[in-house]
Amino acid sequence: SGVLLGVFADYTFGDIDGSGTRTYPTPPPTERFSLTYDNVWAVGARVGLVHTAQTLLYLTAGYTAADLELSDERGKIDQDLDGYFLGAGIEHNIRDGLYLKLEYRYSDYGKDTIYEDFGEGFCDPGDCYERYDADSEIHAIRLGIAYKFGATRAPEHAALK
Secondary structure (H helix, E strand, O other), X not given: OOEEEEEEEEEEOOOEEEEEEEEOOOOOOEEEEEEEXXXXXXXXXXXXXXXXXXXXXXXXXXXXXXXXXXXXXXXXXXXXXXXXXXXXXXXXXXXXOEEEEEEEEEEEEEEEXXXXXXXXXXXXXXXXXXXEEEEEEEEEEEEEEEEOOOOOOOOOOHHHO
């Protein structure tokens, strides 16, 4: 039994998509839009407790960033999001240097305001934008495989060496 302290960086492949419809009092009465979160990366630290010879239970926290894209009939807007994450997980050594991880991660990117410029001809001068207030939080279950160079299966968790 022992305690592990460590730092890490990771990148999440893929994206999170959403879509919806806005309703306006003037034509066009409705408009479709979509939101995409991608290019998610994080740097953080973790503290863990070696539960058995091959199993580690841990807590993790750190900084995360993502790109948010809002698309509609008028085009798209890109917004950079910054925030923090908290998580907990379990890591198990399945063979020499190879680890299976299961983790829950909560990411909070805070509140952000996005302005979409309609451009001239779509509105009155000085009133050519639409405002979106985004309060972005993501709950994720992450399953992964990690390989640690130089690690071997031993009576103690290899991460303690």
